[in-house]
Amino acid sequence: MTALGLDIGSRTIKLVVWENGAVVLTRKALTSSDPLAVCRELLHHTPPGPLVATGYGRHLVKEYLRCETVSEIKAFALGARAVFHSCRTILDIGGQDTKAISLTADGRIDKFHMNDKCAAGTGRFLEIMATALGLSLGDFMAEAMATETPHPINSMCTVFAESEVISTIARGTPRPAIALGIHQSIASRTVSLLERVAVTDDIVFAGGVALNGCMQKEIEKALGRNVHVPPDPQIIGALGCALLAAKNDEPVKRHDYDDKVKSSRGKARES
Template sequence: MVTLGIDIGSTTSKCVMLRGGTDIVATSLVPGGIGTNSPDRAMAEVLAKSGLSAGDISYTVVTGYGRSNYKGADMQVSELSCHAFGGRFVFPKLRTIIDIGGQDVKVVSLSEAGKMTNFIMNDKCAAGTGRFLDVMAGILQIKLGDIETLAAMADKPSSISSTCTVFAESEVISQLAHGSTVPNVVAGICESVASRTASMVKRIGVTEQVCMSGGVAQNGGVRRALEKTLGVPIAYSPLSQLFGALGAAIYAYNKLQHEK
């Protein structure tokens, strides 16, 4: 039995194809999310990688920002539930998920059995999100992939105290004008994201094991800053950005098993 999970985010579209509820057959991640043709391109890519056709898929679940606009799935499921399923698949003892995406931040608490018990979300402001990091990287004229390396080179992280992207941009320019090095400014940006996120996590409580999901999970500079701020290790997997799609594929499998 093959199931498919599609996660349509604000900036990327992801697919995970699962066989038997346990074996990942193929994955895809395509830039561009809601309002673009990226979900279709992600679907085409995962089919090409797997060597299967759409007719081979038993059930498809879509999640994420753009789930309501996607017509090619059998069911829509909240991204909170899907990230919980995907996270527990990779980290069986997971209790806290910190999902930092392109436009929002979510924190989800799970019971020992993996049931969602609480969550908090910030979707009103881009500060602390992937978009925030995109803007900061643009100001510094660096690649997003360089943030982790540059942050590790810092000897005195700059203070970026503003929680507003626009004001933080001014702070970064001011820090550079006053002689701060790029590595120190980058480290300050990572600490700013970590501080804002940690305040959300602490509002619902930190229970280990803790992991990050979403695109920003790949940023080691932010992960390390968050570990320092929260005082707990942050689990990471190369699949972290795919947790939503993975969880959707698992949800699809469980639904079919339940119907049987």
């Protein structure tokens, strides 16, 4: 059978198509200011099957696509266990949220913690810091990894941190040192969030920020443990949704996604 999972995050929308026990299609696109149009785009010409949605936009699509929704916590718990069966702790750093989830040995949610509504230390924070340093996200990470001597950045508020970075640049501090300092400040904040849930091996690090190898390295250093980054860490929530959709015994619901595609804006990447 075919089942679909959609994770409408604050920065990126992810689609997973699950068929006969395997991921057969994944698509991602930037959320943009019209997430519904992007969802339609992503769902265009996908095989029929039940759909479950998660992420900040889940209630928006629930109405339009008449699909089931699930909280990100549950979606990530299911998705992480699917890619890493022995997973007991999940760290997800997305566009505007950081989540730490601990699971019981049989995979149920034990505890979870999220950052406050402020986006400090999330993907958006990294993007803004990279921009302040005049770097792309890739170069930002590469520069941070090119040095051993960080310059600590103390502000965690995105706006204050940006000012701090600008004034640090103005004092002549090398950019790699600032870049590493930013990564380390996020890592230490992330670890204190993780420690609020019981950290048990194995730890899965998911979300867009998990694509940042420097972030993984600094979190591992601060935590004193290894974390596992799945091959495609961004799709874990959408995967959890697809798994949940596949488990639903309800008759297959399929709506007229294709008819609803009105514009072809928000070019979707397919892999």
